[in-house]
Amino acid sequence: MAADDLLLTNVRVRGRAELVDLRVEHGRIAEVGPGLDASPGTTTLDGGARPVLPGLVEPHLHLDKAMLGEREPENPIQHADRGTLAGAVATTARLKEGFTHDDVAARAEDVLRRAVTHGTTVVRTPVDVDPTVGLTSIDALLEVKQRWAGTVEIQVVAFPQEGLAARPGTDELLVEALRRGVDVVGGCSYAEDDVEGCRAHLRRVFDLAERFDVPVDVHADFAPAHATDPRHALAGDVAALTRARGWGGRTTIGHVTTLAGYADDARRRLVAELADAGVGLVVLPPTDLYVQGTVAPVAELLDGGVATALSSNNVRNAFTPFGTADVLDVTLLAAHTQPFGTRDGLDRLLDRATRGAAAMLGVDGASGATGVGRRSHDLAPGSRADLVVLDSPRADHHTALLDRAPRRYVISGGRVVAKTATNTTLHVP
DSSP states (O other), X not given: OOOSOEEEEEEEOTTOSSOEEEEEETTEEEEEETTOOOOTTOEEEEEEEEEEEEOEEESSBOSTTOSOTTOSSSOTTTOTTTTSHHHHHHXXXXXXXXXXXXXXXXXXXXXXHHHHHTTEEEEEEEEEOBTTXXXXXXXXXXHHHHHTTTTOEEEEEEEOTTXXXXXXXXXXXXXXXXXXXXXXXXXETTOSSSHHHHHHHHHHHHHHHHHXXXXXXXXXXXXXXXXXXXXXXXXXXXXXXXXXXXXTTSEEEEEOGGGGGSOHHHHHHHHHHHHHHTEEEXXXXXXXXXIISOOOOHHHHHHTTOOEEEOOBOSSSSSOSOOOSOHHHHHHHHHHHTTOOSHHHHHHHHHHHTHHHHHHTTGGGBOGGGOOBSOOSSSSTTSBOOEEEESOTTOOHHHHHHTTOOEEEEEETTEEEEEOOOOOOOOOO
């Protein structure tokens, strides 16, 4: 469907008892309410009393390393170090020797097709930069970003997974990636040989962010909950750098699984530091549970004012041998780990998978991790018309989530980009 003027009728919006229509003009929501009339030339789409959400957001999805699970050498499902961070990094480092532009693009687009079918309209993707792979993956993802523009918004992060000092030559590649137009500079705070090297790594990342005027996205504190290695206790350093450099609302960290093992007072202090500095935190339940057996305390982060989001992280590789790039599956997994088993709890998580994550990424006019700014990526007039209709007629959003309802329609900028129809015949007495 090419038109961007659309009337989506008879849908359920969270917080409203009655069915409503959404009028889309020039790719944005113009009006929300019952009984709206279609303007001449407008395409009408009947929602069939189904629930609708804003487009889903993947704020931390490694497209360049996805779909490697069956690849030799070292099938990650059979690898002796399977399920460990060190094993996943080592396996992937070997596989990167065989990466080509077309290979990276093909695997990335495989995952994007899955993600869009499930309702994702925004993706931030950390892409490895190091002397092994060079800028092959960066160039491939920048090309994919352009090819998929209008269907899914892609933010490309230049990510030094294996370190800067630990992998000489990576710093120069990181600079060149920024010159080529990546959207975000990434960091890996635990990748260097000692804690002082890790702190220097972080300072360099923020130097580059200032030089190129881009956001920062750091993998941090990714270890078991009771880890003692000081390289996995640097989220506070990220907060301090964010405050010192004035990068509040433009800094995001991922993982921080060690936070789950902090004593109560220490955990509250770090949560307050992150909130005060304007650092957003992305929790990656599939990988965090598989590799470290724990996740950061989402409810406490939200209660403490930390902008928090959820994401798949990896799909079918050594870091996570599972997954379909479905943010709602990730949302349900997060709900299993912490006290979100109520309607209000599920609503909190649905916000983290949609408008909360979009605000963290600065999508459509929001101002980054603080979520301050005009209301965007929402089911409200003025928002870009990124919509997901859940195929659960007459059900509410909570029931549709628990039932893992297919996505009947996925709409990006007012254009239907995916449609799923299911037909089940049940023969029972």
